[in-house]
Amino acid sequence: MIEELYGKKWVRVNFGPYKKRFGNDYQRIYEAFAEARRIEHGKTKEYTDLLKKLVDAIKRKEIRPVTEEPNFPSLVRVFLKEYEEDDFPPIHHSQTYMEKNNCDYLVVPHLGIRKIV
Numbered sequence: 001m002i003e004e005l006y007g008k009k010w011v012r013v014n015f016g017p018y019k020k021r022f023g024n025d026y027q028r029i030y031e032a033f034a035e036a037r038r039i040e041h042g043k044t045k046e047y048t049d050l051l052k053k054l055v056d057a058i059k060r061k062e063i064r065p066v067t068e069e070p071n072f073p074s075l076v077r078v079f080l081k082e083y084e085e086d087d088f089p090p091i092h093h094s095q096t097y098m099e100k101n102n103c104d105y106l107v108v109p110h111l112g113i114r115k116i117v
Helices: 015-022 027-036 044-059 072-085 095-100 110-116
Strands: 002-005 010-014 105-109
Touching: 010 015, 027 105, 044 072
Parallel strands: none
Antiparallel strands: 002 010, 010 105
């Protein structure tokens, strides 16, 4: 029903198992999600630094992308530059991903998990 993410800071709640256990009682999830709004989030500078480290690790071949695209590092750089210029808007799953995967979940803070289960 739950999957820990990002060093146990966040939890993905899969709605399929949640519905089997609790039915349509979403009040617990609402409270956990509302709690997320009160958590201090990272700063833009920290985020851009981490994205730069990711691109550098790809360039050094410490991380191998799951693609044979030879221009992948360049494509990533262009995407991240445009992403930053747009002030880091939310990124959603592509239509193809949603068609192939179950996207029926919500990510909530790990601290709020006691309210859900």
